[in-house]
Amino acid sequence: xxxxxxxxxxxxxGAIGPGIGLGIAVSKAMEALGRNPEASGAIFVPYVLxxxxxxxxxxxxxxxxxxxxxxx
Amino acid sequence: MEGQGGSLIEVSIKAEPLLHIGPxxxxxxxxxxxxxxxxLLAAAWYFSRRAALVPGRxxxxxxxxxxxxADIVSASTSRWRGYVSLVVALFLxxxxxxxxxxxxxxxxxxxxxxxxxxxxxIPFVRPASADLNFTLGLxxxxxxxxxxxxVRVNGVTGYLKELVGEPRYMAPxxxxxxxxxxxxxxxxxxxxxxxxxxxxxxxxxxMLAITTAAIFTIPLAFFVPGVFLGLEAIFGFVQAxxxxxxxxxxxxxxxxxxxxxxxxxxxxxxxxxxxxxxxVASIEPEGIG
Numbered sequence: 001x002x003x004x005x006x007x008x009x010x011x012x013x014g015a016i017g018p019g020i021g022l023g024i025a026v027s028k029a030m031e032a033l034g035r036n037p038e039a040s041g042a043i044f045v046p047y048v049l050x051x052x053x054x055x056x057x058x059x060x061x062x063x064x065x066x067x068x069x070x071x072x
Numbered sequence: 073m074e075g076q077g078g079s080l081i082e083v084s085i086k087a088e089p090l091l092h093i094g095p096x097x098x099x100x101x102x103x104x105x106x107x108x109x110x111x112l113l114a115a116a117w118y119f120s121r122r123a124a125l126v127p128g129r130x131x132x133x134x135x136x137x138x139x140x141x142a143d144i145v146s147a148s149t150s151r152w153r154g155y156v157s158l159v160v161a162l163f164l165x166x167x168x169x170x171x172x173x174x175x176x177x178x179x180x181x182x183x184x185x186x187x188x189x190x191x192x193x194i195p196f197v198r199p200a201s202a203d204l205n206f207t208l209g210l211x212x213x214x215x216x217x218x219x220x221x222x223v224r225v226n227g228v229t230g231y232l233k234e235l236v237g238e239p240r241y242m243a244p245x246x247x248x249x250x251x252x253x254x255x256x257x258x259x260x261x262x263x264x265x266x267x268x269x270x271x272x273x274x275x276x277x278x279m280l281a282i283t284t285a286a287i288f289t290i291p292l293a294f295f296v297p298g299v300f301l302g303l304e305a306i307f308g309f310v311q312a313x314x315x316x317x318x319x320x321x322x323x324x325x326x327x328x329x330x331x332x333x334x335x336x337x338x339x340x341x342x343x344x345x346x347x348x349x350x351x352v353a354s355i356e357p358e359g360i361g
Contacts, residue, residue: 044144045144045147045317048310048313048314048317049314049317049318049321052264052314052317052318055264055268056260056263056264059260059263059264059267059268060263062267062271063263063267066085066267066270070085
């Protein structure tokens with residue numbers, strides 16, 4: 001029971017940071033796209049890599065909570 | 073998990089074995105991976121046999137992702153010809169493997185069997201990327217390739233020098249840090265794909281379980297899992313793209329150090345994929361759009 005609570009907390013708290021980071025990344029990308037629509041090709045790859053790296057933190061939280069549920 | 077009244081869905085973090093062949097287990101995620109390979113091989117065989125110079129509608133559809141991905145790769149470094157096929161192959165394999173997981177019957181058709189005193193459900197097919205073995209295998213391939221490119225471009229000593237870092241006296245501190253950061257790419261590449269796809273499967277199963285309980289009282293509950301199915305289709309594509317692009321970026325980073333030096337010789341092809349000469353490109357008729 002404790003580990004289920006810990007898993008929920010780990011995922012919930014761990015999703016705050018990546019959520020903020022993803023929001024910033026997407027908003028800045030959209031801003032850049034609005035200013036300079038021709039640059040969409042140049043923006044796309046760094047944008048996808050950036051959100052992937054920000055999302056990785058959330059995935060670490062997910063892995064920790066999966067470990068708490070299934071392993072501990 | 074000992075909740076009250078039993079759990080709504082069955083979640084297994086590891087793939088369930090279907091057969092035992094000697095010491096090896098043939099798991100249901102292997103079936104998923106083999107299915108994805110079979111789909112890709114069949115598509116490659118079928119469309120390369122009847123490839124036309126002026127592509128028809130179906131051929132254009134098949135060529136679209138390949139050409140799009142190859143265009144992105146060809147913008148990375150001047151040595152893109154060395155790794156473009158690997159990156160495109162990673163993208164296509166993960167994309168097909170992810171989308172096979174969304175087909176009806178995958179994860180729901182299976183057998184019940186007794187294991188350790190209680191009954192468990194073993195589906196025949198499990199999406200390949202929802203198994204860490206599959207994603208870790210792909211990440212190992214990507215890891216081997218970008219270390220290979222680092223060694224090939226910089227030489228063994230150059231590669232080790234890069235790991236040691238710039239002020240040489242900081243080596244005892246920086247070498248382990250650089251080593252760990254190289255290895256963490258392996259972990260994050262595999263964990264990202266596995267975590268996303270596995271979490272997606274759990275999400276879909278949960279939504280389905282919740283709405284099947286409500287389907288007789290709320291008629292439109294049927295549409296709720298449909299929305300998430302669409303979401304997972306987008307995620308499957310994005311994760312395939314992210315994996316391939318990260319593999320490409322790591323290779324690019326390994327090569328980029330010597331890029332300026334190579335450009336002096338001008339020995340490499342810098343034209344993007346769609347403009348680079350192909351064997352058939354020279355006889356392409358004009359005025360067909």
